[in-house]
Amino acid sequence: xxxxxxxxxxKLFFGTLANDSRLKIVNVLRDGPQCVNEICESTRFEQxxxxxxxxxxxxxxxxxxxxKGKYRYYTLNKKTIQPLLELIDAHMKQYCCKILEGQR
Numbered sequence: 187x188x189x190x191x192x193x194x195x196x197k198l199f200f201g202t203l204a205n206d207s208r209l210k211i212v213n214v215l216r217d218g219p220q221c222v223n224e225i226c227e228s229t230r231f232e233q234x235x236x237x238x239x240x241x242x243x244x245x246x247x248x249x250x251x252x253x254k255g256k257y258r259y260y261t262l263n264k265k266t267i268q269p270l271l272e273l274i275d276a277h278m279k280q281y282c283c284k285i286l287e288g289q290r
Contacts, residue, residue: 190192202246207231208239212262216271219259 188196203209207229214220214228225236240260243249248267249260262268 187235202242205239207235208243211236211239211243212248212266212267212271215262216268219252219261220261221257225260242278 193237203212210229210231211225214225218227221253222233222236222240225231226233229236238266240249240251244251244260250263251258251260253259
């Protein structure tokens with residue numbers, strides 16, 4: 187049984203990724219570092235929505251930001267989030283995609 191503190195951390199983590207906008211941003215960043223304008227172009231989201239969600243992702247340690255000149259480039263956390271997404275991809279291909287295919 188997990189502690190209530192750890193359970194709260196699980197809720198924070200999965201709640202952050204459960205948001206459609208943040209999930210799309212995370213998947214866009216899988217292609218490498220991008221500035222807000224590039225993320226907006228890929229997602230077709232407004233700049234304010236992207237910036238707001240990047241702050242949340244950064245706060246939770248899912249993305250990091252690096253300033254280069256006047257631009258801020260965002261990258262996925264390569265130590266934890268990138269490998270986790272690869273594990274999730276494998277799970278989804280084996281289970282979740284099959285469920286979705288059966289619903290057609």
